[in-house]
Each structure stands twice: as structure tokens, then as C-alpha cells.
Amino acid sequence: AVVSYDWNVDYMNAAPDCVQKLVLAVNGQFPSPTIRAVEGDTVVVQVTNHIPTEGVSFHWHGIHQRGTPYYDGAAYVSQCPINPGETFTYRFKVDKAGTYFYHGHFGLQRSGGIYGSLIVDLPAGKKEPFSYDAELSIILNDWWHKSVYEQELGLNSVPFKFVGEPQSLLIEGRGRYNCSLLPQNATTAPPGCLVCNSTDPRCAPHVLPVTPGKTYRLRIASVASLSSLNFILEGHKMTVVQADARNVQPFVVDNLDVYSGQSYDVLFTANQDASKNYWASINVRGRKPATPTGLAILQYLPNPANLLPTTAAPVSPVWNDTATSVALAKKIYANVDCEASPPKKSHRTVVILGTQNNIEGRIKWALNNISYVHNPTPVLAALKYKIRGVIDAAPPPNSPVKNYDVYSPPSAAFRNASYGSPVYIFKKDIVVDVIVQNANTLSTPNNSEIHPWHLHGHDFWVMGYGDGLFDLKKDVASFNLVDPPLRNTVAVFPNGWVAIRFVADNPGVWPFHCHVEPHFYMGMGTVFAEGIHKLPSLPKETLGCGLTKRRL
Numbered sequence: 001a002v003v004s005y006d007w008n009v010d011y012m013n014a015a016p017d018c019v020q021k022l023v024l025a026v027n028g029q030f031p032s033p034t035i036r037a038v039e040g041d042t043v044v045v046q047v048t049n050h051i052p053t054e055g056v057s058f059h060w061h062g063i064h065q066r067g068t069p070y071y072d073g074a075a076y077v078s079q080c081p082i083n084p085g086e087t088f089t090y091r092f093k094v095d096k097a098g099t100y101f102y103h104g105h106f107g108l109q110r111s112g113g114i115y116g117s118l119i120v121d122l123p124a125g126k127k128e129p130f131s132y133d134a135e136l137s138i139i140l141n142d143w144w145h146k147s148v149y150e151q152e153l154g155l156n157s158v159p160f161k162f163v164g165e166p167q168s169l170l171i172e173g174r175g176r177y178n179c180s181l182l183p184q185n186a187t188t189a190p191p192g193c194l195v196c197n198s199t200d201p202r203c204a205p206h207v208l209p210v211t212p213g214k215t216y217r218l219r220i221a222s223v224a225s226l227s228s229l230n231f232i233l234e235g236h237k238m239t240v241v242q243a244d245a246r247n248v249q250p251f252v253v254d255n256l257d258v259y260s261g262q263s264y265d266v267l268f269t270a271n272q273d274a275s276k277n278y279w280a281s282i283n284v285r286g287r288k289p290a291t292p293t294g295l296a297i298l299q300y301l302p303n304p305a306n307l308l309p310t311t312a313a314p315v316s317p318v319w320n321d322t323a324t325s326v327a328l329a330k331k332i333y334a335n336v337d338c339e340a341s342p343p344k345k346s347h348r349t350v351v352i353l354g355t356q357n358n359i360e361g362r363i364k365w366a367l368n369n370i371s372y373v374h375n376p377t378p379v380l381a382a383l384k385y386k387i388r389g390v391i392d393a394a395p396p397p398n399s400p401v402k403n404y405d406v407y408s409p410p411s412a413a414f415r416n417a418s419y420g421s422p423v424y425i426f427k428k429d430i431v432v433d434v435i436v437q438n439a440n441t442l443s444t445p446n447n448s449e450i451h452p453w454h455l456h457g458h459d460f461w462v463m464g465y466g467d468g469l470f471d472l473k474k475d476v477a478s479f480n481l482v483d484p485p486l487r488n489t490v491a492v493f494p495n496g497w498v499a500i501r502f503v504a505d506n507p508g509v510w511p512f513h514c515h516v517e518p519h520f521y522m523g524m525g526t527v528f529a530e531g532i533h534k535l536p537s538l539p540k541e542t543l544g545c546g547l548t549k550r551r552l
């Protein structure tokens with residue numbers, strides 16, 4: 001079937017955390033409307049850009065765009081941004097059921113408010129390898145009061161000004177501010193502070209209604225701009241059954257780290273004291289938190305939704321307890337009854353060292369010393385039509401320098417990167433290993449950040465994680481060849497590495513980037529391309545910017 005949507009994008013005034021600001025919205029909704037389709041459907045989304053002075057584009061996160069790489073929505077990679085006043089129609093197939101989402105993929109527009117759920121159901125007759133009575137869905141985010149223009153300006157300025165920690169955390173677009181002095185474990189709170197539901201219904205917390213005794217499938221996704229989030233359903237165990245829309249061997253948790261760009265499906269049973277409601281909460285992991293806990297209400301029917309829990313907001317593992325996060329990540333295995341195992345060998349290994357660098361007085365992120373910048377001609381068009389001068393003429397480095405000290409700020413030779421637009425070109429159908437190597441930040445000793453890495457156009461197997469510098473001989477031997485999870489976004493932990501494997505079988509150009517939005521904006525990304533001789537003709541509406549003007 002064809003599922004069609006007609007969307008108008010514009011700014012509106014909204015107060016997701018009780019503080020009014022300009023929010024990017026679709027059809028006046030924040031978060032943007034939910035797309036719901038059935039596996040095998042074609043989704044058609046007609047977008048009209050009413051933002052007066054900004055282009056826009058939409059990325060369908062986790063959707064492979066097989067045969068339609070030009071509708072992947074990455075501005076200046078797969079298409080020209082949609083100009084103010086223009087209408088653009090995305091048309092793509094959703095070929096695998098699961099919990100997905102979509103978001104703006106131009107500048108910081110995701111952080112500006114363009115994001116929503118994309119849920120693909122199994123067709124009648126097909127069954128999940130788990131069962132439940134009903135389902136619920138939430139998208140997690142972090143939120144700033146500064147406009148995204150101001151944030152971008154800071155990132156581009158000398159002196160550099162980082163976006164800083166978020167003012168609030170949002171669950172399904174609702175949060176609370178003015179609680180910054182409230183410790184995570186406070187038992188008393190200023191009136192109206194713990195939850196801003198007093199008089200303004202726009203910022204009442206999101207409510208998850210449940211019937212006592214029933215089992216729920218909760219779909220959780222994070223589009224956070226910066227934060228790694230830890231999710232807790234107060235008093236309830238959660239059984240993780242899917243990660244990034246792929247089946248995993250079920251495992252039980254009390255709390256769950258959700259990195260930006262990831263989704264999880266968990267099951268829980270409403271089996272607690274039914275006279276009360278409970279908190280659903282998110283806390284920041286991996287960065288020193290300066291943001292109050294994000295809260296929603298788990299409502300046990302028929303209790304009223306505004307029956308607030310009398311308990312303090314749930315407390316997550318302490319922000320810098322990396323070992324707990326790594327241990328959780330290592331609990332995730334594919335359910336091999338439903339998911340494929342990886343090929344046993346790869347044909348090419350690319351090692352990507354991500355570092356924080358300085359370029360002309362600005363702080364940047366670089367991969368093997370190249371900080372990605374967009375060219376006004378989309379990469380897809382440049383490769384399809386052999387337009388020169390768009391991507392770097394020299395192929396990007398396949399591996400970083402030997403003996404890089406990932407535990408210390410970069411030495412003089414590695415403090416300065418250069419700008420570039422590199423594309424890794426893979427022979428069609430080869431098996432590719434990518435090792436993402438983390439390192440210390442530019443200036444602070446003993447500081448290394450979590451980076452969630454997202455690949456467009458593919459799911460990849462997570463072959464392994466490790467501490468320190470990756471060793472090509474020793475560490476490859478430790479890869480999980482039996483049941484590594486398939487996903488599209490994976491975290492690389494502080495001072496460590498993560499290895500992924502995928503098959504380059506989807507003709508197109510696919511960004512591979514840190515899903516922290518300011519980090520990608522600061523250059524922490526690159527582009528993979530494969531099957532160039534098989535690239536489809538590009539719809540005219542994806543062209544028109546840069547050197548593609550000549551083709552029209």
C-alpha cells in the first residue's frame with residue numbers, strides 16, 4: 001500500500017519545557033507527526049518548506065532507501081536542501097518492521113525541533129518473536145533555550161562557543177525547566193517544579209497510560225542533540241527485545257542507556273501497586289550533568305494522570321561510570337533465529353580515528369585529521385554525473401597514524417586538522433570493517449567523550465568493543481562472528497574503539513557520522529559510497545544547488 005502525508009514545515013512558538021521559544025514544527029505539531037506504515041509499504045511525504053529564510057531536508061533514520069538513495073534526506077549529500085516556498089516529495093519503501101524515526105538533516109534543525117516517530121508494523125500473518133498486550137511509544141531529546149542559530153554561530157565563532165549542556169530533557173516533546181537546583185535524588189521540590197503541569201497544559205508531562213496486569217511493548221528512540229540518556233521506568237523491570245528495529249536475545253534491565261540515533265523496544269508488565277502512578281525518567285550519562293531529570297508519568301488506570309508519584313525522580317548510574325555502560329552494551333546479542341550472522345571475513349578495513357582539533361582558531365572534530373565540510377553540490381549528484389571538485393580528489397586515509405596516544409590530548413602534530421570532503425568508495429558487495437577509534441579531547445587531560453556513530457543506508461554488525469588503541473591483529477581475532485547485534489547506530493566509549501561490519505550492497509552515498517548534532521556540524525563525519533556505476537538517475541527536484549544547476 002501507499003501511505004501519504006502532506007507536511008508543512010515552519011517555526012512556531014511553543015513551550016516544551018514551560019519556556020517559550022521558536023520551535024521547528026510540522027503541521028504545527030511538536031514533535032512532528034508520527035508516520036505509521038506496514039512492512040513493504042511505500043511512504044510518500046510531500047514537504048512544503050514555509051520557513052521564510054532556511055532550506056530544510058528530512059532524513060528517515062534507519063530506512064535503507066534501497067533504490068532511492070536520493071530520498072535519504074542528508075542535505076548536500078543526497079539532495080539539495082528544499083528552499084523556502086518549495087515543495088519536495090519523498091517516496092521510499094519501508095522494508096523492515098520496527099521502531100524508527102525521522103529528523104531534519106541540515107545544520108542543527110533536528111535540535112531545532114524537526115523530529116518524529118516512524119513506526120513500521122508487521123503485515124497481518126507475520127509475528128514478532130515476543131508477545132505483548134498493547135504498545136506505547138516515546139521519543140527522547142535534550143533541549144536548549146538558545147535558538148539553533150545562536151548555537152551554530154557559537155560553533156563557528158572565534159573564540160569558539162560550545163552549545164553547553166541542555167536546559168531540559170524531553171520525553172515525547174515534554175519536559176520541565178526551572179528545576180536546575182533540584183538534585184537527582186531530592187525528596188522535596190519547590191511547588192510546581194518537579195513537574196510543570198500546574199496551569200499550562202502545553203508543558204504537562206507526557207503520560208503513558210497502562211492497565212494493571214497487562215504487558216506493554218514500549219518503543220523508545222533518542223534524537224538527543226548532545227546527551228547520552230539513561231531511561232528508567234520506576235519500579236519496573238524492562239526486557240529488551242529489539243535494538244534499532246532488529247531482534248536481540250531478550251535481556252532484563254532496570255535502566256537502559258539510549259544513545260542518540262538509537263531505538264529500543266522493551267517489554268514491561270504493569271505489575272506494581274496499582275493505587276499509584278510511577279515515573280518514567282531520563283538522566284544524562286557520559287557528560288557531567290547540568291540538567292534536571294526528564295520525567296513522564298506511567299499512569300496506572302483508572303488513577304488520574306495527574307496523580308503524581310510521591311517518590312523522588314529515579315536516579316541513574318553516575319554519569320562517568322563508563323564500565324556500567326560498556327557492560328550494558330556488551331549484553332546485546334542478535335536473536336539469530338531471526339537475524340543473519342555476519343560474513344566471516346571482511347575485504348577491506350577502514351580505521352577512523354576521531355579527534356578534536358583546531359582549525360583557524362575554531363574547535364573542530366576530524367576523522368584521520370580531516371574535518372568534514374559540505375560542498376554546495378550534493379555528493380550523490382557529483383558521483384552520478386562525474387562533477388569534479390566536489391569530493392576530495394585524493395581518497396581519504398584508510399588508517400590513522402601508528403602509536404597515537406588515545407589517553408592524552410593530541411600532540412602538536414595532531415592538534416591542527418584540515419577541512420575536507422572525503423568519500424570512501426567501496427567496490428559493490430564487498431564486506432567492509434570500520435574501526436572507530438576514540439581519543440582524548442583537545443585540551444582537557446583524562447577526558448574522552450562518548451560518540452554515537454550512525455551509518456545511513458545500512459544496518460551493520462557490532463563486532464566488538466575495546467579499550468585503548470585498536471590492534472589490527474589481536475583485536476580482529478576477538479570479533480563476535482556468531483551473534484553480533486545488527487544496528488544502525490553504535491556508541492564508541494571513552495578512550496576505546498568499536499568495530500562494525502557491513503556489506504556494501506546498496507548503491508548510493510551514505511553519511512557515516514557522529515549523531516551528536518554539534519559534533520557532526522563541527523566536522524565529525526564522512527561519506528561512504530558504493531555501486532556508483534549502478535546509481536539510479538536522480539529526480540530533478542533533488543538537484544538545483546551548486547554545480548547541479550548546469551544539469552537542469
Ligand SMILES: O=C1O[C@H]([C@@H](O)CO)C(O)=C1O
Nearest residue numbers: 162363441442449518519522
Ligand atoms: O565538541 C565539544 O566541544 C566542547 C568542549 O570540548 C570544548 O569547548 C564539548 O564539550 C564538546 O563535546
